[in-house]
Amino acid sequence: MSYKCSRCKRDVELDAYGGVRCPYCGHRVLLKERSRDVKEVDVQ
Amino acid sequence: MATDFDVEFIEDTEREARFLVRGITPAFANGIRRAILADVPTLSIDTVRFVENSSVLFDEVLALRMGLVPLTTPEGEFDEDDTVTLAIDVEGPATAYSGDLVSPDPQVEPADENIPLIELKDGQRLEAEAEAKLGRGRDHAKFQGGVAVGYRHLQHVEVGDDASEYGEDEAQIVRGVIEDGDELVATSEFGHDLTNRYPGKEVTVEDVPNAFVFHVESDGSMPVDELVLRAVDTLSTRADELREKVSL
Secondary structure (H helix, E strand, C coil): CCEEECCCCCEECCCCCCCCCCCCCCCCCEEECCCCCCEEEECC | CCCCCEEEEEEECCCEEEEEEECCCHHHHHHHHHHHHHCCCEEEEEEEEEEEECCCCCHHHHHHHHHCCCECCCCCCCCCCCEEEEEEEEECCEEEEHHHCECCCCCCCECCCCCEEEEECCCCEEEEEEEEEEECCCCCHHHCCEEEEEEEEEEEEEEEEECCCCCCCCCCECCCEEEECCEEEEHHHHCCEHHHHCCCEEEEEEEEEEEEEEEEEECCCCCHHHHHHHHHHHHHHHHHHHHHHHCC
């Protein structure tokens, strides 16, 4: 679930052949979701 | 050089104090001021681990805001490398306040509970662990225990003859603390204007040499008197270190 289609809001997996395009609705705008990892930040 | 100092309190509350010190040089007075600002170790959040942050602020910005929250620092309980881990978990719609930081140690808590960290809208969530460590004001402003620390000369007031009847009615503004005979009076008590306190009199004001009135405000990490004592302790510790290094 590394991307999300901005029109149909569905999770999208991209591969090397499909290009940047949502396989469900054909929309070309995909959003990258924030990683589930815990992120450590130094207070500076 | 063992001289005794004369210390007298004019105002003394948990967060704010005003006191007079007699018998110190301007250099020493400034040394105390700087020690209060930069040399008293206090606890502050230094590392934040974000589990979830779907708020509108970046993790780094939020971490900085959490770092600036003053934490109470009990004396002698912590060493330089000790850490305290606080946790926060707030779900929108709500505002995350400093009071939402949960501490495992009742001695270490946010000094103020109503500092807003971030406003969370519907569906936004903030979950994080924050590690607090001991540090000094010279390293980062978040470690400053004292804020608004300053000093002024004590003002000696001499009341003279009656002012001339047709003289100008000008205000005579003084700020700080005045010494009238043996009495110490903060100028805020009479609106900082000597003509309110001594109407129709000629008044002369003079600095008292080597007498300084400190005004110290604490950020809540510790009571003011403790803050000043710890600051003076660091001064004497460093003076001892210097003496040891110089005398071989």
